[in-house]
Amino acid sequence: MKGPQLDYPSLRKIEHLTQKLTGKIRVPIGVYTELKTNENGLVDLLSLDGYKKRNSDLESLMLKHQLINNQLEIQIQNLKSS
Structure with a gap:
């Protein structure tokens, strides 16, 4: 059985989506998630x-x-x- 689903995505998923969408979006991803990413699409944690x-x-x-x-x-x- 699967464990309960989290209401928020994992950092790995955010990094993957950021890498995939970095070239396509005009608004920084941090506007939506309040997370900052570097030029490689990796999440920079404070x-x-x-x-x-x-x-x-x-x-x-x-x-x-x-x-x-x-x-x-x-x-x-x-x-x-x-």
Whole structure:
């Protein structure tokens, strides 16, 4: 009997399809899968440091967004009070 099917494809399958489709597609495969591939069609996995950097970048964007929202709320309150 076969084991339960996974809801996502294996890396080997993604690499195979990437190699097959690399010359035919115009949009990078990472747009659809969020995985990056090199010129040979092999999947480049992020290291732990890569994930940490990505998370820190996202955190800084979230903080900037919160700061901008707070500034806008203050401006709105100032406009209402004047």
